Amino acid sequence: MLHQYKLGGYNIVLDTCSGSVHSVDDVAYDIISMYESADADEIVRAMMARYGDRDDVSEEEIRLCIGDVEALKKMGKLFTPDTFAPMAGTLKERSGDVVKALCLHVAHTCNLNCSYCFASQGKYHGDRALMSFEVGKRALDFLIEHSGTRRNLEVDFFGGEPLMNWDVVKELVRYARSVEKEHGKNFRFTLTTNGVLIDNDVIEFSNREMSNVVLSLDGRKEIHDRLRVDYAGNGSYDRIVPRFKQFVESRGGKNYYMRGTFTHANPDFTKDVFHMADMGFTELSMEPVVCAEGDPAGLTPEDIETIKDQYEVLAFEMLRRQQEGRPFTFYHYMLDLTEGPCIYKRISGCGSGTEYMAVTPWGDLYPCHQFVGEESYKLGNIWDGVTNTALREKFRACNAYSRPECKDCWAKLYCSGGCAANAYHATGTIAGVYKPGCELFKKRIECAIMMRVAEDAMKNK
Amino acid sequence: MERIKTLETRNMCESAKNGGCGECQTSCQSACKTSCGVANQQCENK
Numbered sequence: 001m002l003h004q005y006k007l008g009g010y011n012i013v014l015d016t017c018s019g020s021v022h023s024v025d026d027v028a029y030d031i032i033s034m035y036e037s038a039d040a041d042e043i044v045r046a047m048m049a050r051y052g053d054r055d056d057v058s059e060e061e062i063r064l065c066i067g068d069v070e071a072l073k074k075m076g077k078l079f080t081p082d083t084f085a086p087m088a089g090t091l092k093e094r095s096g097d098v099v100k101a102l103c104l105h106v107a108h109t110c111n112l113n114c115s116y117c118f119a120s121q122g123k124y125h126g127d128r129a130l131m132s133f134e135v136g137k138r139a140l141d142f143l144i145e146h147s148g149t150r151r152n153l154e155v156d157f158f159g160g161e162p163l164m165n166w167d168v169v170k171e172l173v174r175y176a177r178s179v180e181k182e183h184g185k186n187f188r189f190t191l192t193t194n195g196v197l198i199d200n201d202v203i204e205f206s207n208r209e210m211s212n213v214v215l216s217l218d219g220r221k222e223i224h225d226r227l228r229v230d231y232a233g234n235g236s237y238d239r240i241v242p243r244f245k246q247f248v249e250s251r252g253g254k255n256y257y258m259r260g261t262f263t264h265a266n267p268d269f270t271k272d273v274f275h276m277a278d279m280g281f282t283e284l285s286m287e288p289v290v291c292a293e294g295d296p297a298g299l300t301p302e303d304i305e306t307i308k309d310q311y312e313v314l315a316f317e318m319l320r321r322q323q324e325g326r327p328f329t330f331y332h333y334m335l336d337l338t339e340g341p342c343i344y345k346r347i348s349g350c351g352s353g354t355e356y357m358a359v360t361p362w363g364d365l366y367p368c369h370q371f372v373g374e375e376s377y378k379l380g381n382i383w384d385g386v387t388n389t390a391l392r393e394k395f396r397a398c399n400a401y402s403r404p405e406c407k408d409c410w411a412k413l414y415c416s417g418g419c420a421a422n423a424y425h426a427t428g429t430i431a432g433v434y435k436p437g438c439e440l441f442k443k444r445i446e447c448a449i450m451m452r453v454a455e456d457a458m459k460n461k
Numbered sequence: 462m463e464r465i466k467t468l469e470t471r472n473m474c475e476s477a478k479n480g481g482c483g484e485c486q487t488s489c490q491s492a493c494k495t496s497c498g499v500a501n502q503q504c505e506n507k
Contacts, residue, residue, distance in 0.1 A: 019473040028464035068462045076474060077467060084477070094481060101487035118495070152484050152505065188486075192494070214492055257492040285492040331492045334501040337470040341502045342480025346473065350497045356487045369494065413473065419489070419497040437496065445500065456468050 001082060003410035004033055007450040008316060014449060016410045020077040021337060023453045027051055028065050040066050088347050088401035092354055099146040101154040103358040103369045104139055106131040107165040111196050113231045116263055116297040118290045122160025124373035129361035130165045136172040139359045142382040144183050156190040158369055163197035173209045190214060195240030203247050212255040215244050219260050219272020226265055248281060256283055257331060263289040263297035267306040270314045277328040285331035288440060304436050308443045315447035319454050335448040349416030353395025367395050370421030398430060405433040411442045482506045
């Protein structure tokens with residue numbers, strides 16, 4: 001399966017199943033688009049009619065290019081047949097019931113009152129609660145016990161606001177470090193925080209122990225303060241930005257992300273991304289809001305079109321800043337063409353409900369943080385393990401090939417069939433497809449690949 | 462190939478033979494938390 005598109009002055013041909021990316025001129029672009037449906041003589045006639053008046057185009061040239069296309073096909077870099085479908089359903093079975101990542105909801109409470117919060121101000125539509133050390137410790141033991149031969153185990157301290165339970169977070173990290181070696185494991189911790197409670201202790205401890213910190217900032221002050229307010233209605237921007245700056249500056253190159261959400265209020269979200277970059281933050285992530293239908297923050301069909309244009313604006317500006325020697329990273333444009341994930345990962349996806357689960361403050365297991373509070377999506381608990389095995393099998397069955405809507409989609413090996421939670425919230429079933437999400441996802445991948453093509457062209461100049 | 466520039470990429474078909482160690486990061490754990498993109502994950506086995 002091929003995907004051909006033009007962006008940023010580049011003609012790009014993507015061979016979906018091999019993962020090959022080609023940057024071609026107009027003639028080759030049209031030859032490739034005709035290649036499977038016409039013979040060589042027909043292609044030559046069509047190309048001569050279209051480009052015959054150009055100095056660099058002759059019948060001989062066109063036949064040479066057709067030969068190049070044929071050669072790439074033989075090398076498995078063009079028109080690669082899709083042979084993955086039969087194995088798609090079996091890949092996750094190979095991992096058995098291994099769990100390798102947990103999202104620990106250490107605090108179902110929050111010191112901010114953001115109206116768009118998918119976790120309903122941290123409560124997940126339930127009661128406010130803090131995870132005890134005992135529950136957290138058992139969750140870590142559960143992870144070790146169920147991780148099989150996996151060495152790298154990920155734990156995200158999440159909420160609500162995890163810094164509202166900071167002492168337990170620190171105790172849990174110390175406990176994990178005390179037992180990881182004897183079990184042959186390596187814990188990688190992430191802290192996701194709104195920043196209000198960041199102090200020197202948080203910074204010092206996190207810089208030592210957290211592989212990654214995710215800092216919530218929505219960009220411009222007026223955008224951030226519209227929704228990210230405290231219970232008195234005061235915006236949080238002025239309180240958190242100096243703390244985030246101090247945190248990031250002291251991180252010494254360790255991973256972090258400034259993570260924002262954009263809503264109907266700012267479909268021109270690139271201004272917020274650039275605002276963060278202009279403040280000196282270089283690792284940026286900005287996500288479309290996830291909220292209930294009818295929520296005023298929700299994105300409209302018109303917003304979706306604006307956002308698609310904005311993704312292009314973002315890619316071009318990133319390339320420009322890169323050339324000027326002041327690059328920044330955008331999470332969804334990080335596409336490593338040579339060192340990226342294998343086909344197993346590409347087909348299997350995020351692992352929600354199988355190798356990745358969320359743990360509530362009282363020890364219940366859910367397929368991921370976005371399902372917490374949906375009673376029918378409870379998988380079990382950290383003492384008894386997964387008891388709703390039928391539900392786990394439903395998640396195991398989700399992959400790049402499991403949805404009929406994805407059958408002919410060129411992007412399926414980049415999104416793995418999409419986010420189960422998005423699908424559930426949009427269609428009522430995890431086997432569904434969240435179509436606006438697909439549109440945005442495809443645009444992001446087109447932009448990300450265009451950036452790699454542009455970088456390659458700049459390198460070879 | 463004057464008209465075609467092929468970028469260096471990881472061959473997906475080849476990775477079917479030796480991939481699947483499962484050590485890579487859980488996709489949406491790292492930053493986004495609200496979508497499923499796997500292509501930006503780093504392989505731990507390369």
